[in-house]
Amino acid sequence: MKTLRLMTVGGAIAYRALFNWTTPGMFVGTLLVGPLFQLLFFAYLGRQLQVADDRFYIVGNAVLTASLACVFGGTMAVANERRFGTLGHVLLSPRSRTAIFWGRVIPYAGNGLLIAVVTLAVGALLLGLRIPLGALPGLFLAMAAGSLACGFFGLTLGALGLRFRDVWVVSNVSVALLLLLTGVNVPAANLPGWMVTVGHFLPITHAAEAARRLAAGDGMAAAAPALGQELLVGAGYAVAAVALLKIFEVESRRRASLDAL
Amino acid sequence: MNVLRLLVVGTLLHAKQISRSPFEVAIALVVPVVQATLAVHLFRAGGEQHRLLEAAVGAGVMGVWSSVLFGSGGAIQNQRWQGTLEMIMLAPRRPVLVILPITIATGVTGIYALLATLLWGRFLYGIRLDFAHPAAFVVAAVVCVIALGMFGLLLAATFVLMRNANALANTLEYPVWLVSGMLVPITVLPSWTGPLAAVLPTTWGARALREATSGGPVWPSLTICLGISLLCLALGGFALTYVERRARAAATLALA
DSSP states (O other): OHHHHHHHHHHHHHHHHHTTTOOHHHHIIIIIIHHHHHHHHHHHHHHHHTSSOHHHHHHHHHHHTHHHHHHHHHHHHHHHHHHTTOHHHHHTOSSOHHHHHHHHHHHHHHHHHHHHHHHHHHHHHHHTOOOOGGGHHHHHHHHHHHHHHHHHHHHHHHHHTTTSSOHHHHHHHHHHHHHHHTSSSSOGGGSOHHHHHHHHTSSSHHHHHHHHHHHTTOOHHHHHHHHHHHHHHHHHHHHHHHHHHHHHHHHHHHHTOTTOO | OHHHHHHHHHHHHHHHHHTTOHHHHHHHHHHHHHHHHHHHHHHHHTTOGGGHHHHHHHHHHHHHHHHHHHHHHTHHHHHHHHTOHHHHHHSSSOHHHHHHHHHHHHHHHHHHHHHHHHHHHHHHHOOOOOOSSHHHHHHHHHHHHHHHHHHHHHHHHHHTTOTTHHHHHHHHHHHHHHHTTSSSOGGGSOTTHHHHHHHOHHHHHHHHHHHHHHOSOHHHHHHHHHHHHHHHHHHHHHHHHHHHHHHHHHTOTTOO
């Protein structure tokens, strides 16, 4: 119970602290309007090239929009502590760092989920996509799984920030690669085999597949395997993040390079 | 002559400065190539193999716009953070002549995206660089970069007035890619986007490069692009003078 409290309260405080610079205008511009135009860009490109139908692009890109907030949020959860000189205080805590850092991911995942829901709703309204009402709970689950997996993926990248100086390069490139490798914009059948294989180990790929099945009215049974795979990918990154954090923490203490930027 | 020298030396100086940032270099190296790969696979999936060169050029122009948008949008803010804004404003030249090289430098940096996407397409995907008007393509690329640099000056001058300039920059990347027809033809967009596209220099710059690639009247598009950009330069110059005077009067030049 105490660990759960640490994760939720600690995560909420850290989220507020790291986002203290933001304003409603910045939030709406960066996290709601920008991703919506990303969806529209690929939907119109898909229409023009007739690669796939509107549902493919609207649902896939809506799920993908969560990645911006979640990947950068997860990265910030570790990297900004170091940048602001507070990482040492966190690592001095007598509580489990695993719980502390996992707790950091939850608000960012919630943020990503909000973005994905808003983008899907507005995108579907603007482009005239009808989604069966019965599919909505499942879609919510798929977007939540994708957001959580992206958050842990970002935390893994953030952990690399304990070792490498400029982790933001890795985050920016990773977000760009998600556009290409997750099959959200190019159907997997049209991508080279190695890209599809890499995509299977990335967040969003399976969540987008599950969401598309649900939006097509295939039902939860058809979407469940992909949903399970997305959760598995997320769990993999959660474990990888904790392992990397542990390794780099020990290494940083040994080399006295914890706060070296 | 002195003014030209100031612009050229200033542009080279700022382009060199940008090239010293590992972050800027890494992003400029990788992201346009990812965009080009995405465009190539999308065009292939759509059975448009004959338009792959067009896709690579379009992805390159997208890179130029990203560079101008983020570089120019934050040009004044960056100088402020580096503590060099006061020195720039104290220079015995009009502010527009001192800031313009910064915004053109962001366009020059962005031209890497165009080169990278073309080379990437040539060597990885075997796209033949058969331009309909090769000489016009080179001229169009140079004019497009200078024109976008002038447009960048307007962005730099107006963004500094806004508290949420970062949000605006983040928001403007995809809409301009979309409305300017860099990859998606303007004809498939809703009709109300037409007037918006017509007043953006990016639309005409992208069109000139596309026409030089696949055939068409390059020069009219390029002339319109340059005309709109000169107008942006004039507006940006006025805005910059206004911002500078207001900041000096209120003693807020160095304040974020």
